Amino acid sequence: MKTWITGAAFLCCALLLASMAGADEMSFTLSGQGLDASGTFYGTPSADGQWLVNDAAGVFNGSNIVGIWPESNSGNIFNFDNLYFSPGPTVDGGGIVFQLANGDMVNLCYDTGCAGAAQTYTAIVWDPNSGITNLNADFAEFGAPVPEPSTLALAGSGFIALARIGRRVLSA
Numbered sequence: 001m002k003t004w005i006t007g008a009a010f011l012c013c014a015l016l017l018a019s020m021a022g023a024d025e026m027s028f029t030l031s032g033q034g035l036d037a038s039g040t041f042y043g044t045p046s047a048d049g050q051w052l053v054n055d056a057a058g059v060f061n062g063s064n065i066v067g068i069w070p071e072s073n074s075g076n077i078f079n080f081d082n083l084y085f086s087p088g089p090t091v092d093g094g095g096i097v098f099q100l101a102n103g104d105m106v107n108l109c110y111d112t113g114c115a116g117a118a119q120t121y122t123a124i125v126w127d128p129n130s131g132i133t134n135l136n137a138d139f140a141e142f143g144a145p146v147p148e149p150s151t152l153a154l155a156g157s158g159f160i161a162l163a164r165i166g167r168r169v170l171s172a
Contacts, residue, residue, distance in 0.1 A: 027143035
């Protein structure tokens with residue numbers, strides 16, 4: 001009995017650590033008039049079906065995406081929350097703000113609340129030299145969050161340990 005309780009405790013700890021360590025990848029592709037972007041967002045689960053995006057990589061209109069602007073900067077240029085939702089719409093009216101290698105920042109948001117068209121993904125580009133430009137996407141595709149391999153390995157090792165302990169208890 002003691003072995004079974006130890007195994008259950010180990011599994012609970014492994015699952016808790018897996019959920020805390022869960023950095024998920026979410027791919028995206030956008031295109032439209034004056035808009036060509038693709039890449040990956042990286043985030044951590046913050047609620048059921050919701051991730052806080054904390055990094056990004058890819059290309060936006062020929063410039064490399066170099067990172068995410070922290071949500072603590074919300075209100076300085078954009079009002080945003082850096083949240084990714086699955087199922088979609090994948091971003092909300094606040095959107096996700098990422099930085100480009102050329103010095104521009106982009107707020108990727110959804111619907112009329114972000115200065116875009118109704119039920120459309122919009123990229124609001126802030127260029128420090130020329131101001132703001134709104135680009136609506138004619139095509140938008142977002143991938144479902146995929147857990148990073150180490151998270152899957154941690155959860156899998158917990159299940160294997162539980163199976164071994166369960167087998168010992170049943171054979172005793």
